[in-house]
Amino acid sequence: MSNVPAHNGVGLEQQFAGLGLEGRDHTGPRGGGRGGRGGGRYIPPHLRNRLDECPPDNEEISSLNVSGRRNGDVQTNTFQRRDNRGGGAGGYRGNDGNRFREPDDRWRGGRDNRSDNRGAYDDRSRDGGGGGINGPPRNNRWVEDERDRSGVSGSRWQERSNQQDDWSQPLARNEVLEAELFSNSGTVSNSGINFDKYDDIPVEATGEDIPASISSFADIKLTEIIRQNISMARYDRPTPVQKYALPFILSKRDLMACAQTGSGKTAAFLVPILNQIYEQGPVQVKNNNPRGRNKQYPLALVLAPTRELATQIYDESRKFSYRAKVRPCVVYGGADVVAQMRDQSRGCHLLVATPGRLADMIDRGKVGLDYVKFLVLDEADRMLDMGFEPQIRRIVEEDNMPPTGRRQTLMFPATFPKEIQRLAQDFLDNYIFLAVGRVGSTSENITQKIVWVAEDDKRSFLLDILNAAGLDRLSNANKDDKLAIVALPPQEESLTLVFVETKKGADALEEFLYRHGYPVTSIHGDRSQREREDALRVFRSGQCPVLVATAVAARGLDIPHVKHVINFDLPSDIEEYVHRIGRTGRMGNLGLATSFFNDKNRNMVRDLVELLQEAQQELPKWLEAIASESRWGGGTRGRTGGKRFGGGFGSRDYRQADRSKASHTTGPARPGGGFSNFGGAAPHFNHYGGYGGFSGGNSGYNNYNASGASGTDWWGN
DNA sequence: AAAAAAT
Numbered sequence: 043m044s045n046v047p048a049h050n051g052v053g054l055e056q057q058f059a060g061l062g063l064e065g066r067d068h069t070g071p072r073g074g075g076r077g078g079r080g081g082g083r084y085i086p087p088h089l090r091n092r093l094d095e096c097p098p099d100n101e102e103i104s105s106l107n108v109s110g111r112r113n114g115d116v117q118t119n120t121f122q123r124r125d126n127r128g129g130g131a132g133g134y135r136g137n138d139g140n141r142f143r144e145p146d147d148r149w150r151g152g153r154d155n156r157s158d159n160r161g162a163y164d165d166r167s168r169d170g171g172g173g174g175i176n177g178p179p180r181n182n183r184w185v186e187d188e189r190d191r192s193g194v195s196g197s198r199w200q201e202r203s204n205q206q207d208d209w210s211q212p213l214a215r216n217e218v219l220e221a222e223l224f225s226n227s228g229t230v231s232n233s234g235i236n237f238d239k240y241d242d243i244p245v246e247a248t249g250e251d252i253p254a255s256i257s258s259f260a261d262i263k264l265t266e267i268i269r270q271n272i273s274m275a276r277y278d279r280p281t282p283v284q285k286y287a288l289p290f291i292l293s294k295r296d297l298m299a300c301a302q303t304g305s306g307k308t309a310a311f312l313v314p315i316l317n318q319i320y321e322q323g324p325v326q327v328k329n330n331n332p333r334g335r336n337k338q339y340p341l342a343l344v345l346a347p348t349r350e351l352a353t354q355i356y357d358e359s360r361k362f363s364y365r366a367k368v369r370p371c372v373v374y375g376g377a378d379v380v381a382q383m384r385d386q387s388r389g390c391h392l393l394v395a396t397p398g399r400l401a402d403m404i405d406r407g408k409v410g411l412d413y414v415k416f417l418v419l420d421e422a423d424r425m426l427d428m429g430f431e432p433q434i435r436r437i438v439e440e441d442n443m444p445p446t447g448r449r450q451t452l453m454f455p456a457t458f459p460k461e462i463q464r465l466a467q468d469f470l471d472n473y474i475f476l477a478v479g480r481v482g483s484t485s486e487n488i489t490q491k492i493v494w495v496a497e498d499d500k501r502s503f504l505l506d507i508l509n510a511a512g513l514d515r516l517s518n519a520n521k522d523d524k525l526a527i528v529a530l531p532p533q534e535e536s537l538t539l540v541f542v543e544t545k546k547g548a549d550a551l552e553e554f555l556y557r558h559g560y561p562v563t564s565i566h567g568d569r570s571q572r573e574r575e576d577a578l579r580v581f582r583s584g585q586c587p588v589l590v591a592t593a594v595a596a597r598g599l600d601i602p603h604v605k606h607v608i609n610f611d612l613p614s615d616i617e618e619y620v621h622r623i624g625r626t627g628r629m630g631n632l633g634l635a636t637s638f639f640n641d642k643n644r645n646m647v648r649d650l651v652e653l654l655q656e657a658q659q660e661l662p663k664w665l666e667a668i669a670s671e672s673r674w675g676g677g678t679r680g681r682t683g684g685k686r687f688g689g690g691f692g693s694r695d696y697r698q699a700d701r702s703k704a705s706h707t708t709g710p711a712r713p714g715g716g717f718s719n720f721g722g723a724a725p726h727f728n729h730y731g732g733y734g735g736f737s738g739g740n741s742g743y744n745n746y747n748a749s750g751a752s753g754t755d756w757w758g759n
Numbered sequence: 760a761a762a763a764a765a766t
Contacts, residue, residue: 348763375765398765428763544761567762593762614761 209323210265212365223361224274243282243305249474253289256280262289265320267366268313275361281306283478287452288314296473297452298466302624305478307420308358308600311452315342315416316362319391325413336387338409340371342416343443344394345434347425349374349571350578354600355420356394368392375399376571383408397425397433404441411443416450417469423455423462431461438469447471457617488627488635490659492650495638500610501554504540507608507636508560511536513587515559533561533587537604540590541622543611551610552590564590596621602631609637616649639665647672 247255256262259272259280280288283301290297291314301307319341327339344359346352356372363370371390373382375398382399386408393400393409403409417438419425425434443449451469455462466473495503513533542548545566552564563586565577574594581589582601589595590610596618604626613619619637626633643650651669654661 379765396764400765402765424763430764433764567764596762 207323209320209367210267212267212270213367215365220274220364223364224276244479245282245286246477247286247290247474248477249295250472252474253293253295255285256289257285262292264313264317267320267364268317268362271362271364272313274364275309277306277309281310283307283476284310284313286476286478287311290474290476291315291450291452292317294450296446296450296470297476298458298462298470298473299452299454299476299478300456300458301454301476301478302456307454308355309362311344311418311420311454312355312359312362315418315450316359316366316368316392318416319368320366325415327413336383337407338371338386338390338393339413340390340393340409340411341413342392342418343400343411343414344392344418344420345397345400345425345437346394346420347396347428347430348594349376349396350574350595351421352394352396353575359392359394363392370394373399373403374571376574379403397430397437400437401433404437411437411441414443414449417443417452419451419453419455419465419469421456422453422465423457423459426459426461426465431465434465435468456621487631488623488633488657490623490654490657491634491636492639492654492662492665493636494640494662494664496640497642500638501551503638504551504555504608504610505558507606508538508555508588511538511606513538513560515561533584535584535603535605536587537581537584537601538588538606538608539581539595539601539604539625540588540608540610541596541613542590542592543613545592547611548590548592555588555590560588561586562588562590565595566592567594593618595625601625605634607633607635609635612637612639612643612646612650614645616646616653619646619650620653644668644672 245255257280259269259277264272283299283305287297287299287307287310291311299307299310301310322341325339325341344352344355346355352372352374356370359370368391369389370392371382371386372394373379373386374396379399379402383403383406386393386403390409395403400409404411419434425431437443446469451471451473453462453466453470493503513536540551542551545568548564548566552562555562563577563580565574565581569577577586577589578595578601580586584603593613596613607623607626609619609622613622623633623635626635639647639650647665647669651661651665654665
């Protein structure tokens, strides 16, 4: 217990002190400094305390660009971008347009169009209508950016007006951009959301001095920008994870939150982080790298395991930074690094990245982490699974990022294995542990069906299912006419996601379905980034309501309206299964998951049966029989040595928690399940030890990868 | 033996 209460007595005031305002006393533990909550006109802290902020002579304020003065090269680039977008016909804008019109591309993911067009994609998504369609890209933010830069270039800090320093006031509206960012919000987020189910989701917070949770967004003081963007995104009510994480993060605590992506997690960290940045205003950046042109120093860094997830988080961040001077950026591999750097040079306050590309950017001297005050590791457990730990540690520990305690660090894993606990030990300071039950996945939101299908029958069985779904497809007469397929109406209400185990299998199955006239596309890791994005887009939009996917799409992706997940091939471990079926039943909607089971899948039968029972799903007799048969042969339960969940908890704990409806309080471990398995984890006391009950013996759910006694794994071993 | 991720 390293913290006395006084330690926790610092509220927002300390945040601001931490944000480059060293050497100034705050006015007492919980004094007048609570972010202007006291009443009267809201004054952002950085303006209330202007006198304290005067930068030393050798520093200049650079909200957007450290080098401040933009050199000729960059300006040339800038103008090229504008021309391209305005002109429409030439440059990547033209390609972009073509891509949408080209029928083959449109529904098959544009596989033939190889040129890397991430730049084009960026232009479109970022500035939206600002440019391409209606002439010059007069994005208001852009205009503001220029003004900021001119303020910077003189290095005369005092001349900057309050107006310019104040990031808490919204910029003028931009209706085109607004439409782009928020047009989908209403229909998508509100249709069929089961908020009653939401309220049932158990949540538990553990740690010292836990701030009160909220029940409405109105319960916390948020800047006007955030409030308006929340309402435009139609986030009427906070989700469970938001109810807790928002006040925690706003009160400057480190956080370990075990929650799924569909739980509203992304907004749960973006809202409070961006809000703090808006309140804080520009940060003074020491120009310690005069030769590094356009080096950017983001204030917030979000790391995500996959490119698609990074893109998704970035898209969300654009909503919450609409009308703000704060500019989000995203970088990831597989896309044009030059285009990404160019985009960054326009300013980068919140950076979303996959680890590899970020490390690359750091090496190139284009990104500095010296001023990162908010660090988020999204899907942290998966990043470790994927072997990112060295890169994460390199980024966090070996590159000038403010150390633990001087930045705010938030980790969002889905599970809490030992590796994550170790990382928490190193990265987090006096953190709050937040456990949120699954929103969908194993809950009753998803109907899980297991059917016995022999390997040879899988395809025809799949066709039966798709036929029953009533999808529009091409007649035999024109099934080879790709143009005709484009004419199919979007069927966004009945998206079907088909998982296979191998990339080859994905290709083959897509081809098979295509030959049968289905509007299908596919995604896997051997596709170019462009193809992956296109596939996801046409799937989301309903243009291709059937998507064949490998594990690349299993986790984190939030695609509304996935009605049906089909495990054409069951995965070999239950965790993967849980993630896959979690693509449906998002945000409280109902979903269906059908899995083809045969001899190849015996290895996971017991975990599967157990999961079905705990989720109160129908359990086929034959499956039960196989399970008990396999138990007879001697199983893997109780063996030690599980790597991924050693000592910690696996998904089982969530499943238990789902049903136990643990109280929303902190407390000592309670025997008998529920969140005592989290709570008992007592992250502050016991990082390395097991939690008792789940670390060994017959209760050891540690060994997900072990194969069953009589079965083989998917590969036939 | 699969998949993911920087080139």
